[in-house]
Amino acid sequence: MDAIASKSISSINLSIYRYDPDSGKKPFMQDLLIDIPEGQDIMVLDLLNIAKEQDPSISFRRSCGEGVCGSDGMNINGKNGLGCITPLSEALRGNKIVLRPLPGLPVIKDLIVDMKQFVDQYKKIKPYLINDEEKPEKEIKQSVEEREKLDGLYECIMCGCCSTACPSFWWNPDKFLGPAALLQAHRFISDSRDTATEERLDQLEDAFSVFKCHGIMNCVSVCPKGLNPTKAINEIKKKLVKRAL
């Protein structure tokens, strides 16, 4: 909810990462005492909205407020997640909460990171259906079972929580594609309507793109949509190995 109106109030210690390149100051953690309505389990994003009413210069991205647009990926008490669907009751330690930008990407301002590297990796996997056959007048047929193979893959919201929780992505953000892009790669490899499977696999066949994944599974533990990029990556690895034999 936008405005949380209530008379009975309790307070939260919010420690938030602040950085404004214009200010000439180094990044710092700012401690704020935020009053919240009692008896309501508000979300982390609601807390930020209240904080922003006090200090309009606090900057973060947000849009849908219901966990489907992927704008407000952030690091909440050390774990990546979406502010809008993380309840304070889950996030709080005592009455304290620490909010930082997603790790591993350049910070533009406060909680806002530069997503360019993330999006560039996404673009590399050709994230669109390739089908060179003549199109039928109606839909390209796909069985229920074939369509089920896309479940758990197409739902990605590109929030970046997974890739920025991945040590392999931190070390090689330009060469290792990262869990989000690889999940997408597998979405198109798995689509019965896509005719470019071999080319897609060719593109992934190097030491870094896929194989820098060491199965740490941070991606799985942070994905706010409950998706499993590690499993998708393993499927790709299996296909690549099988092809090589």
Add this chain to the structure above:
Amino acid sequence: MAMNGKGEELDASKLKVLEYDGIVVGGGGSGLMASLQLAQSGFKTAVVSKVFPTRSHTVSAQGGITCAIQSADPDDDWRWHMYDTVKGSDFIGDQDSIEYMCQEGPKAVFELEHMGLPFSRTEEGKIYQRAFGGQSKDYGKGGQAERTCAAADRTGHALLHTLYQANLKAGTNFLSEWFAVDLVKNGDNQVVGVIAFEIETGEPYFLKSKATVLATGGAGRIYQTTSNAMINTGDGTGMVLRAGFPVQDMEMWQFHPTGIYGHGTLVTEGCRGEGGYLVNKDGERFMERYAPNYKDLASRDVVARSMMLEILEGRGCGPNADHVYLKLDHLGPEIVHKRLPGITELSKTFAHVDPVEHPIPVVPTCHYAMGGIPTNVHGQVLTQATDGTDNVVHGLYAAGEAACVSVHGGNRLGGNSLLDLIVFGRSAGLHIENSLKDGITLSKATNDDIDQALVNLNRVNISSTGEDVASIKSELQKNMQLNFGVFRTGDLMEKGLVELENIREKTQNIHLTDKSSRFNTARVEALELLNLMEVAQATAVSANERKESRGAHARDDFQDRDDENWLKHSIYFADTKEVTKRDVNFRPKIVQAFQPIVRSY
């Protein structure tokens, strides 16, 4: 020169200039459909979006795209869909547009499927279609139809990502996280581009183009409780009104029956399409009383009003008797998990309820603007001359929720918004493409014209004292919620209009405290407030003026539909704050027009 803390005034000489064949403002479904059409045809196209495109509100659409693709029923007919839509609109939808949408729809849906949209499937491998509200076979005589094409309950997400991906493939230029401020209009009343700034750097630009498409989406944030994303602030509507062009049918706001109680987040009508139904505190399936034939799948305005009546008459649920329940638990886990997985998540997160086991507490929530920027079927923006004739605004197009090509009239049917987006996004793109091929000549904007488009931005940038943005916004939202909600009455609206004048005075005097240049979200929010103000006032004036009840506009003091006086669109100009009328189109090209009848479900 980036905008900075010194509060310097901008003028035409300080702007960088970028030039494109076509500019699309907004990266949701209609915008990306228009840009795709242009980029695929080899034109230099830019999408200007204040958020990364996949963050746009199309992503939240759940249930599906309504379209007679003859998958669930091989005998389905686009004419039946047209009939339902005309009836749903309470007869002020333009029948030429509705005919175009329903007939062209299947082509557009199959195009999306070919692009890769992961639709759910039938046993025969065809696109899955489900039942939605207000759908019939055989012109209302053949019972409930199943006409809404779905990708589980994440159709909007699947559609938006597919369109973004197709645009990447086509080479569209994305000006992602750029905020469009105002239209640049030349001396001949033509639009030649927009003023925008790159949010990351605060660098202002004149984006010059032969065709500018406003695809800026809805403005549900004028209300306190809404299913709309925080970015839905009616930016295109604000721009159009400030440029001296009108908006149409702004009193027509859809309140969606099933917003999650206490939060406003939506659960899809598809829940009822899959067999869910509403109950009051006595466990009674009350829609059987209000709509004996269609029951829970009556049109949205009908269901929302019935729920409010149940609550007002003391049959609401919960300690405050202020909501009703949506029951899904009788469907069994398999249907709920397979067909409604997203709903399950939302319901657990925001209502702390697993719909497999317990009903979801729901209440009507502001959802959709049927009104908007008037256009013809090609997306060309229209203005009204003093003698009442329509004139095309050269260089300017609008599509999607921001526009009012008027396929929804007084009330939109579920699943028709996604269809509207793709059909009219595409038709705007096609018209621009053909016009560019024929050659477009617009006269140049002078520096004075450009400076005129900088007035608002300068006012915000140089403000040194004044009113706080967040508190004005909250005042505005409360006023709209209280005085222009599901049920309306003259006295309250008059009061609300006076209040809005006070709020407008405050917005004239807003103070942007943070004047930094880099990713200044406070600046964006201040400018958004100015747009919300324009939308709210257009809504309020038009609502007070329409002295009848029709579609979503329900007045206690004028309870009947008045076809004699109000089988009309309302047209509102910001400079006069007055409402005029415009004829509804009853001239479809292929079928006979559907004449107004009593609307019952």
